Structures are given as C-alpha cells and as structure tokens.
Amino acid sequence: xxxxxxxxxxxxxxxxxxxxxxxxxxxxxxxxxxxxxxxxxxxxxxxxxxxxxxxxxxxxxxxxxxxxxxxxxxxxxxxxxxxxxxxxxxxxxxxxxxxxxxxxxxxxxxxxxxxxxxxxxxxxxxxxxxxxxxxxxxxxxxxxxxxxxxxxxxxxxxxxxxxxxxxxxxxxxxxxxxxxxxxxxxxxxxxxxxxxxxxxxxxxxxxxx
Numbered sequence: 001x002x003x004x005x006x007x008x009x010x011x012x013x014x015x016x017x018x019x020x021x022x023x024x025x026x027x028x029x030x031x032x033x034x035x036x037x038x039x040x041x042x043x044x045x046x047x048x049x050x051x052x053x054x055x056x057x058x059x060x061x062x063x064x065x066x067x068x069x070x071x072x073x074x075x076x077x078x079x080x081x082x083x084x085x086x087x088x089x090x091x092x093x094x095x096x097x098x099x100x101x102x103x104x105x106x107x108x109x110x111x112x113x114x115x116x117x118x119x120x121x122x123x124x125x126x127x128x129x130x131x132x133x134x135x136x137x138x139x140x141x142x143x144x145x146x147x148x149x150x151x152x153x154x155x156x157x158x159x160x161x162x163x164x165x166x167x168x169x170x171x172x173x174x175x176x177x178x179x180x181x182x183x184x185x186x187x188x189x190x191x192x193x194x195x196x197x198x199x200x201x202x203x204x205x206x207x208x209x
Contacts, residue, residue, distance in 0.1 A: 006036065009170060011153045017169035019149070019156035022138030025071065025116040026095060026155050029103055033112035035150040037064040037092030039142055039157070044068070044098075044129040047075035047121075049082075051129030056082065058131070061090040064148045068135040069098025073117035075124070076101035087111035095148060095155055097137045114150050 015021050040063040042055045052067060059065065065086060069077050078094060080102035086094060093112035099119040100106065106113050116138075132144045142148075142157050149156050158166050180191065 006167065008174060009036070009149065009167065011149055011151050011156045013170035013173050014149055014156045014158070014166055015154075016173055017166055018162070019158045019166055020140045022095070022140050022155040022157065023071070023097070023116070024154055026097055026114050026138050027116075028150065028152060029100070029113050029115060030107045031152060033093070033114070033150075033152075035064050035093040035095065035112050035114065035148055035155075037062055037148060038160075039064055039066040039144060039146045039148050040091075040131075041133060041135045041137075041142055041144045041146075042067045042129065042131050043133065043135045044077065045126070046070050046072035046098075047077070047123055048126055048129065049077045049123040050125040050127045051131055052077060052082065053125075054129075055131045056085055056089065059086065059089050059091055062092055064092040065094045065096075066135065066137050066142055066148060067094070067096040067098060068137040068142075069096055069116075071097050071116055071138075073099045073119055075099065075121045076119045077123050078113075079122075080105040083109075083111055083113055093150070095137065095150060112150070114155055 040055055040059055042051050044051045076099045077096055078100050083106055095114045097116050099117040100115040101120055103118055134143045146157050146159050147163055
C-alpha cells in the first residue's frame with residue numbers, strides 16, 4: 001500500500017473510520033493544501049520557538065513538522081524564513097497548534113502550512129521544549145513517526161500500525177458514499193437506515209404547519 005495512489009483520501013474519510021481529529025482551530029493557510037506524512041514532533045513553551053529550530057536542524061525529507069504550541073496565539077512560532085527552510089529541506093509541511101506570520105508570503109508559495117492562528121509578533125528563544133518526543137497537539141496525543149493527514153477540512157492522525165486498516169476502511173466508506181450519491185441521483189432520497197434509527201431514537205417531529 002506504500003506506493004498506492006491515495007489521492008482520493010481525505011481527512012473526513014479517515015475521521016469517520018477512527019483517525020484522531022486535531023482541534024478544528026488548526027487549518028491550512030491556503031485552500032487546496034494537503035499533507036500526508038509522518039510526524040517530526042516538537043513541543044515548545046507558549047510563544048517560544050527554540051526547539052523548532054533544533055528540529056529543523058535534524059529534519060529529513062518527507063517529515064511533517066508537528067508543533068505543540070499549546071494553542072498560544074499572541075506570538076508567531078514560524079514565518080517565511082523558517083517555513084522557507086523547511087521547504088528547502090523538502091519537508092512535507094508544517095502543522096502548528098499556535099500562530100504563524102508572513103502569511104502573504106506563505107500563501108504565495110506551495111509549502112503546506114497548517115496553523116491555529118496568525119500574529120505579527122515574533123517568538124522568544126529562551127528554550128525548553130522537546131524534539132522527537134510524544135506531544136499533545138490540537139488536543140490529540142501524537143508520537144514521533146505517527147501519520148499526519150491534513151486537508152481543507154482539518155488534520156487527523158493515526159499510528160503506523162493503524163495505517164493499513166484505516167486506509168482500507170476509508171476506501172470502503174468512499175465506495176458507500178458513491179453508492180449513496182448514485183441512489184440519490186436515481187430518486188432514492190431517504191437513506192435505507194433512517195427509519196430504523198428514528199424508531200430507536202427520541203426525535204420529536206411535529207406535524208407540518
């Protein structure tokens with residue numbers, strides 16, 4: 001499956017089949033950006049990026065930089081220069097639970113950056129933090145080497161051990177969705193499961209006025 005074409009894959013399909021979903025505040029800066037790669041994990045104190053510089057010094061081609069910034073948005077952790085360095089290293093992208101800056105420059109490029117917010121203020125470099133340790137990013141635990149998938153709907157993560165099962169389940173979900181769309185196009189507008197689920201649930205449906 002490593003060399004299989006997975007252009008059809010999406011965060012929604014993976015989320016529906018059990019991938020862990022990062023907080024919805026983490027979004028791509030540019031429509032159409034997509035990441036599917038293994039995590040180089042970093043944690044930093046709020047507003048400090050020294051550990052990110054350390055991570056970039058050992059990053060490898062294809063890594064996605066996953067930064068646990070505790071959702072702090074008053075100082076940007078990365079901007080045009082550092083993202084340019086990551087792009088030159090041929091990294092797959094950046095996912096930051098924190099702020100970035102130089103967004104006009106970043107949006108003009110093709111290097112995928114997913115962030116929780118934007119701030120013009122620069123970071124401190126006092127230190128602490130970690131590289132290649134387990135982190136919590138967007139409220140989700142992520143280990144070094146876990147898979148990160150991001151697109152316009154958001155970011156999800158799963159382990160290497162889960163990858164094959166999740167991707168196959170996502171493919172089955174996509175087939176089911178295509179079948180449902182075909183049924184709608186044939187005029188079958190109510191899903192087959194609806195009535196049984198309504199009978200088990202407590203949905204108060206008033207009469208049409």
